Amino acid sequence: MTDTAHTLGTARTLWELAERRAALTPDRPVLLQEDRILTFGELRDRAERCAAGLYGMGVRPGTVVAWQLPTRIETAVLSFALARLGAVQTPVIPFYRDREVGFALRESKAEFFAVPGVWRGFDHTEMAHRLGARGVFEAYGPESLPDGDPAVLPPPPSNGTDVRWIYWTSGTTSDPKGVLHTDRSLIAGGSCLAHALHLTEDDIGSMAFPYAHIAGPDYTVMLLLYGFPAVMFEQFALPGALAEYRRHGVTVAGGSTAFYSMFLAEQRKLPPGEKLIPSLRLLAGGGAPKPPEIYHAVVREMGCQLTHGYGMTEVPMITMGSPDDTVENLATTEGRPPRGMEIRIADDGSGNGEVRLRGEAVCQGYLDPAQTAAAFDEDGFLITGDVGHVTASGHLVLTGRIKDIIIRKGENISAKEIEDLLHEHPGVGDAAVIGLPDAERGERVCAVVEQPPGADPLTLAAVTEFLRAQGLSVHKLPEQLEVVEALPRNETLRKVLKYRLRERYSVMK
Incomplete structure (x- = not known):
């Protein structure tokens, strides 16, 4: 990590991090979407005006605001406006419907709810009213965000360890849980990603995943630390999205194993030697197991490097592969943890064991106190339910989940x-x-x-x-x-x- 990135990473809050970056490189772009460009300075200024508009609506420090918005520049601006106010925000994946959305609104006790109106043929505003949501407002187009004079705003929050984020487990099990995060836990997670990938201000990233996912702030922290932009995809599908990757010269793409496979499928449609995205040098992601064959196929056929990591809603980034790792480690491990992330293996005698975690990036627990009590061991380590071991070089190998162990x-x-x-x-x-x-x-x-x-x-x-x-x-x-x-x-x-x-x-x- 560069000296500048390291200094920025000491920011106490996300708003302080955004202000520091805007002061350093106000005119550099941070978000690209189709023909639109948002600079770091504009992110700060627009977020402050939006925060003033929200303040005029009654949003105060500690007010719970839910938002269910697609991956757009306005979504990032709204999220940073809420961070400026010190509100508690609970992002909801835009594909969720009545059951999941109603659950999130009830459990979080949200006082306001931002929606995109009619999006992809579905009326989110109508659903919000049907669910009895409070403080419903639409926030989709460039002119849709609340606006006001920043002079009315109270001082920004200075404590980065208060709970200001409620994320929802991603749905690989049937029951979601409200996960409690602080600004510092999100900054720590994004710093891990940034440290491992060795990116520079000349890179161009991409967000092909919902901004409401825990990966949203994870990735945005990396942009703020290193001062480079990312292309936002409101709707990601291949081959349709390829034109934007090529037009903006994306150098870093990814998401998860399924994304790698989608890129590979498109690469295989081309003549040998022709690169799918000429500027691409790195695929990076996590969130799901990566078979070694996928790694080798990407490097061999796409002509770029692949680094894979390990994260979850409770801990946005735990380990990450680095481009300078060995081929063996990149193919077969989840990378190494950053300084400050402790990994404990509850060894069952076979050399493998349940993975447990302690560190600044770990969440504060869950909305349900009983779930929090069950999630941590007596030493304060988060019990992940994943099974694996740590190699002599410090790399983590995951071999499955407790529930994925078949007893025959x-x-x-x-x-x-x-x-x-x-x-x-x-x-x-x-x-x-x-x-x-x-x-x-x-x-x-x-x-x-x-x-x-x-x-x-x-x-x-x-x-x-x-x-x-x-x-x-x-x-x-x-x-x-x-x-x-x-x-x-x-x-x-x-x-x-x-x-x-x-x-x-x-x-x-």
Whole structure:
């Protein structure tokens, strides 16, 4: 991390960080969207005017404001306006509907709710009123944000350790939880990402994920620390989004493993030697397991580096791969933690164990005190539910989740191990391995796969023969194969929703 970035990273609050960057490079761009450019100075100034408008509406320090907005320049401005006021903001993913949105509004006790109006054919304003939301206002177009004279504003917040953010777990389990964050925990998470990737002010990043996701502030902190811009995608789909990547000369892209696969699929449509995005030098992301074969395919076929990390709503960035890591570490690990992030492995005697975390980037707990009490051990480490180990070089290897351990006839089987091998099969586009109830075995191994276009139909016999050839132990071989058109995923980082697969296929045999 550069000296400037390190100094900026000591800011107590997100607003202080934004002010410091605006003072350093006011005319440099921070956000690009289609033909629009927002500079660091304009972000500060527009956010202050928006904060004054919100203040005139009755928003005060500590007021809970929910917002369900797409990835737009106005969304970032509104979020920083709330940070300037010291309000408590609770972002809601724009794809969520009545059940999830109603839950978030009730649990957070939001006093105001910002919505985009009619977006992608859905009337968010009507839904907000149907749910009985308070203080509903629309914030979508360039002229839509509240506006006022910054002279009316109280001093900005100075304490970065108060809870000012309520994020919602991303939906890979059926019940969301309200996760409590501070400005400092978000700055710490973004600093980890920035430190690992070795970016410079000459880079151009990209936000292809919902800004309401925990990755939104994570990524924005990195922009503020290093002073480079990112292209915002309100709707991300390939190949449609490629024109914007090329037009703006994006050098850093990514999101999650599903995004890597989408880029690869488009690369494979081109003649050998032709780069999908000529300026691209790095794919980076996290949020879901990365099979080693995906890493090797990206480097080999796209001609750029791939670094992958480990984060969650509760801890936005835990570890991150670095471009100067070895090929082995980049392909098989989640990277290393930054200074200040403690990783404890609750070893079960097998060399692996549950991953537990302590550090500034860790959340303060949950809205529900009972959930908070259950989430931390006696030493204050967050219990993640992930299983793995730390190598001699300090890199973290994840081998699965507690719930992803399949217990077949008393033997523990890692779903991730089988998934990584399945990704090497040319007839598999993506795969999820789950344990299903079985009267004889306790659980049986079920592989659910997507196939790439034009692939020969897969059979269970063909899959098990391939896995045997890869050296997989006989007791780990799938006993059930399901081929689906598309695996169920969430709408943020496109994580596979395994609980839906278990619900669909859990018939006792």
